[in-house]
């Protein structure tokens with residue numbers, strides 16, 4: 001994943017979904033929706049400090065509910081890029 005993120009001919013679009021896909025080989029038209037992280041990617045260093053301050057714990061979906069993660073979390077240790085994501089569905093907006 002790290003090598004892919006650094007490849008000059010690849011634009012890595014993480015935390016995104018393909019919304020529409022048309023065309024044929026060599027002439028694809030793809031519509032991509034970039035999902036909001038609610039974290040400023042220019043400022044996040046991936047240190048994980050925010051995850052230690054968050055009071056909300058929920059089942060860790062990356063690990064199929066085994067263990068917990070916080071409302072703000074880094075999806076998994078080797079995430080590329082390593083940015084935190086805020087889960088707005090459980091965040092209580094406590095401003096920690």
Ligand code: SF4
Nearest residue numbers: 054091092094095096
């Ligand atoms: S504002 Fe939301 S994500 Fe941030 S610490 Fe509070 S509950 Fe967690």
